[in-house]
Amino acid sequence: MLLVVEQFLNGLQFGLLLFLLAAGLTLVFGIMDLVNLAHGSLYMMGAYFAATFVAWTSNFLLGAMLALGATLLLGIVLEFTTLRHLYGRDHLDHVLATFGLILFFNEAVRLIWGPAGLALPLPAWLTVPVAILPGIYYPAYRLAIIVVALAVALLLYLGVMRTRVGMLIRAGASNREMIGALGINIKLLYTLVFGLGAALAGLAGLMQAPILTVQIGMGENILILAFVIIVIGGIGSIRGAFLAAIFVGIIDTMGRAFLPNLLRQMLSSAAASTAAPALSSMLIYLVMAIVLVVRPEGLFPANRR
Amino acid sequence: MKDKLNARNLVSALLVAGLLLLPLYSQASGNVFVLTLFTRIVILALAAASLNLIMGYGGMMSFGHAAYLGIGGYAVGILAQEGFGSGFLQFPVALAASAIYALVIGALSLRTRGVYFIMITLAFAQMAYYVASGLARYGGDDGLTVYKRSDFGGLINLSNRTQFYYLCLACLLGVVFLIWRIVNSRFGMVVQGLRSNEQRMQAIGFPAKRYKLMCFVISGTLCGLAGALLANNTDFVSPAVMYWTRSGDLMVMVILGGMGVLFGPVVGAVAYLLLEELLSQVTEYWALIMGPLLLLVVLFARGGIMGLLGRLNRG
Amino acid sequence: MADPLLRVENLVRRFGGIVATDHVSLDVAQGELHAIIGPNGAGKTTLISQLTGHLTPDSGSIYLGGRDISHLAAYRRSALGLARSFQITSLLLDFTVADNVALAAQAHAGHSFSFWRNARKESGLRMAAQAALERVGLAHRAGVLVSRLSHGEQRELELAVALATKPQLLLLDEPMAGLGVTESARMVKLLQELRKEVTIVLVEHDMNAVFALADRISVLVYGRVIASDVPSAIRQNEDVKRAYLGDQHVVTAHG
Numbered sequence: 100m101l102l103v104v105e106q107f108l109n110g111l112q113f114g115l116l117l118f119l120l121a122a123g124l125t126l127v128f129g130i131m132d133l134v135n136l137a138h139g140s141l142y143m144m145g146a147y148f149a150a151t152f153v154a155w156t157s158n159f160l161l162g163a164m165l166a167l168g169a170t171l172l173l174g175i176v177l178e179f180t181t182l183r184h185l186y187g188r189d190h191l192d193h194v195l196a197t198f199g200l201i202l203f204f205n206e207a208v209r210l211i212w213g214p215a216g217l218a219l220p221l222p223a224w225l226t227v228p229v230a231i232l233p234g235i236y237y238p239a240y241r242l243a244i245i246v247v248a249l250a251v252a253l254l255l256y257l258g259v260m261r262t263r264v265g266m267l268i269r270a271g272a273s274n275r276e277m278i279g280a281l282g283i284n285i286k287l288l289y290t291l292v293f294g295l296g297a298a299l300a301g302l303a304g305l306m307q308a309p310i311l312t313v314q315i316g317m318g319e320n321i322l323i324l325a326f327v328i329i330v331i332g333g334i335g336s337i338r339g340a341f342l343a344a345i346f347v348g349i350i351d352t353m354g355r356a357f358l359p360n361l362l363r364q365m366l367s368s369a370a371a372s373t374a375a376p377a378l379s380s381m382l383i384y385l386v387m388a389i390v391l392v393v394r395p396e397g398l399f400p401a402n403r404r
Numbered sequence: 405m406k407d408k409l410n411a412r413n414l415v416s417a418l419l420v421a422g423l424l425l426l427p428l429y430s431q432a433s434g435n436v437f438v439l440t441l442f443t444r445i446v447i448l449a450l451a452a453a454s455l456n457l458i459m460g461y462g463g464m465m466s467f468g469h470a471a472y473l474g475i476g477g478y479a480v481g482i483l484a485q486e487g488f489g490s491g492f493l494q495f496p497v498a499l500a501a502s503a504i505y506a507l508v509i510g511a512l513s514l515r516t517r518g519v520y521f522i523m524i525t526l527a528f529a530q531m532a533y534y535v536a537s538g539l540a541r542y543g544g545d546d547g548l549t550v551y552k553r554s555d556f557g558g559l560i561n562l563s564n565r566t567q568f569y570y571l572c573l574a575c576l577l578g579v580v581f582l583i584w585r586i587v588n589s590r591f592g593m594v595v596q597g598l599r600s601n602e603q604r605m606q607a608i609g610f611p612a613k614r615y616k617l618m619c620f621v622i623s624g625t626l627c628g629l630a631g632a633l634l635a636n637n638t639d640f641v642s643p644a645v646m647y648w649t650r651s652g653d654l655m656v657m658v659i660l661g662g663m664g665v666l667f668g669p670v671v672g673a674v675a676y677l678l679l680e681e682l683l684s685q686v687t688e689y690w691a692l693i694m695g696p697l698l699l700l701v702v703l704f705a706r707g708g709i710m711g712l713l714g715r716l717n718r719g
Numbered sequence: 720m721a722d723p724l725l726r727v728e729n730l731v732r733r734f735g736g737i738v739a740t741d742h743v744s745l746d747v748a749q750g751e752l753h754a755i756i757g758p759n760g761a762g763k764t765t766l767i768s769q770l771t772g773h774l775t776p777d778s779g780s781i782y783l784g785g786r787d788i789s790h791l792a793a794y795r796r797s798a799l800g801l802a803r804s805f806q807i808t809s810l811l812l813d814f815t816v817a818d819n820v821a822l823a824a825q826a827h828a829g830h831s832f833s834f835w836r837n838a839r840k841e842s843g844l845r846m847a848a849q850a851a852l853e854r855v856g857l858a859h860r861a862g863v864l865v866s867r868l869s870h871g872e873q874r875e876l877e878l879a880v881a882l883a884t885k886p887q888l889l890l891l892d893e894p895m896a897g898l899g900v901t902e903s904a905r906m907v908k909l910l911q912e913l914r915k916e917v918t919i920v921l922v923e924h925d926m927n928a929v930f931a932l933a934d935r936i937s938v939l940v941y942g943r944v945i946a947s948d949v950p951s952a953i954r955q956n957e958d959v960k961r962a963y964l965g966d967q968h969v970v971t972a973h974g
Binding site for chain 2: 771772773792794795797803805809810812814818821822823825826827831834835836837838839841881
């Protein structure tokens with residue numbers, strides 16, 4: 100029981116991080132029609148920035164804030180120098196160009212920080228376990244991730260649903276020509292949206308950094324998970340990304356934790372230990388396949404409100 | 405197409421001639437490395453050519469083509485480990501396994517289009533990567549050493565460097581020829597029509613999905629051949645051959661050479677891999693140059709190398 | 720009257736809250752040229768798209784030669800002899816004129832899972848294409864890329880592509896759209912020839928053309944058929960006059 104609660108929370112926490120990543124990706128795609136593979140690189144940069152700034156300032160929160168700002172700035176510079184030249188181009192061009200950016204970022208990181216990974220140690224006050232239920236303890240830091248990510252998700256929801264900029268974003272996701280007709284400064288809007296997406300990716304990266312090692316290529320696997328989420332949730336839909344991200348996070352985490360035991364009860368232990376690792380890593384892709392068969396447009400497509 | 409003597413055809417012909425004569429140069433100069441390098445280039449060119457069939461002619465942007473390299477490779481590796489050394493068994497199994505995977509993935513992925521298709525093919529290839537990593541019996545993450553190359557009896561000796569190179573080159577040229585026939589056949593016309601305007605093709609009576617799926621399966625099967633050759637070339641197969649950056653590399657080769665041009669992927673593979681080789685001799689951080697270079701190709705050299713040559717010809 | 724070639728019964732299609740096709744019923748007799756007119760936004764293209772299978776109706780049925788085709792895919796309907804031209808020209812722009820038509824012929828000449836023989840050298844397909852091109856007067860442009868054709872030529876090619884599928888029933892979605900006066904006149908002459916051989920459903924804004932060509936006319940307003948009759952009766956119909964005047968369209972000269 101204890102383990103189930105803990106793994107469920109781990110899954111929720113992972114899912115929320117995935118949401119931060121997928122939200123940026125789906126916003127940028129929905130509004131600028133841009134496929135950005137380098138989104139995972141921004142996640143990685145967020146983590147590296149955090150590791151560096153925390154070491155410099157010896158203050159976790161300050162370092163994290165600086166890292167967030169740095170990723171935002173990096174995103175804006177990236178949009179300004181390269182990505183805006185790709186708007187209106189073929190999706191294939193986006194894939195190729197941003198693939199080039201990934202190569203660049205990975206190599207730049209190797210040049211600056213070296214090939215070995217970095218560690219981002221947590222301050223003492225974040226390492227204590229917190230009692231979430233009588234007798235059930237959960238690491239404070241993971242709990243903090245859940246709270247922060249939920250708050251960001253709520254802000255994002257309110258921002259998109261209630262503000263003028265949000266209205267433009269929604270208009271853009273469903274009708275690209277309309278924003279132009281409204282006489283909005285599209286270039287500025289696009290830069291802002293891209294910066295926002297970058298900051299979200301950076302936030303996910305820097306929050307994940309203390310849990311995993313900060314290393315080259317860390318953004319790539321998680322980027323593919325974000326794709327899976329977008330496929331399941333429906334393109335351009337923030338709500339879909341949110342629900343699908345939590346779903347995927349929980350399925351993936353719980354699958355890895357409990358599937359081996361479950362299989363061991365059904366199969367011989369030799370067969371189970373062979374099949375379990377493969378099957379648990381396949382799980383979310385199988386979910387994606389099922390969604391594709393049942394609802395090829397995703398579970399919560401943007402244009403169906 | 406009436407004008408046979410144009411820059412494109414000239415470059416293609418020179419390239420084929422160069423590839424055919426390469427072992428002679430290698431022997432004369434004693435440069436063994438160049439033959440090893442080009443064996444790899446030829447195999448990846450074969451993979452890129454298979455990708456060009458769906459991407460360039462069929463308009464299906466698959467970002468998961470490296471999966472077939474792995475499936476073909478693992479078919480050889482696993483059979484070898486289990487004591488089935490015959491190439492007459494290994495190669496057909498490699499092709500069949502790739503075809504079956506392509507059939508399943510294609511049937512699922514083709515329910516969607518555009519960016520979705522890119523993401524889904526990518527995700528499924530990643531799944532194949534994880535599955536291979538989970539194969540503890542066959543090396544898991546560390547991969548599987550192929551101790552003995554595929555045995556084709558007295559027909560051909562794959563351990564002989566020159567013979568193996570010529571086998572790979574023959575496979576490449578054979579596949580390019582096959583693709584040429586396919587592209588100009590009824591089937592190829594339909595597939596290209598679907599790339600151009602799917603709605604129109606359905607209106608005049610073509611069941612779109614069936615043709616696209618068939619094309620997807622042919623392409624995957626051909627890439628499985630490249631996988632089987634690659635495992636023999638490196639005497640090793642690991643999940644890394646299916647990693648998604650490898651799929652990206654294949655896409656880059658196709659686009660760099662020229663999508664939808666018969667010899668485009670061959671030109672692209674040679675250019676990309678030679679460039680990688682040259683840059684890595686200049687600096688350890690070669691990708692720092694390669695990345696922005698790709699960006700420039702996208703921004704300024706549409707249609708890739710063959711596209712540039714085509715424009716050259718028109719003056 | 721014998722069974723109609725095309726029968727539409729109570730067809731309904733909604734988009735969100737809008738009823739684009741509102742219980743439409745329609746009969747088109749064998750050999751007839753049946754025009755469908757109506758103000759902009761009356762749901763004409765939506766109706767055509769349901770007939771060809773590009774849209775699925777929410778309810779109602781479509782029969783072709785007595786057979787229920789309401790749920791058949793577009794390509795199956797094409798195989799049964801239903802051909803369409805698109806309102807906005809929809810051709811294979813990077814193909815030659817001849818290849819466009821040959822593909823249409825190929826769709827109805829055996830299967831296309833043939834991987835080896837050069838399709839451009841199949842004389843059967845080429846001759847069929849050539850014949851269709853001659854019918855519309857485009858034979859001299861056979862080797863040209865479609866993207867190089869003038870707008871008028873592209874409209875004629877649309878027709879040739881539809882003809883090459885050897886249709887029983889031709890659905891033409893505004894074939895005169897965007898044509899100049901002389902081009903329109905040529906198209907009318909062409910349709911006058913074609914109607915002798917094939918049943919035609921014609922959606923058109925050009926009223927001169929419609930009244931010159933049609934055996935019967937159905938008037939669609941807000942997704943509903945308000946009248947279906949011979950041209951002279953439609954001209955006199957008060958509902959039709961009102962509908963058109965209400966939308967500031969005039970039934971007489973146009974374009």
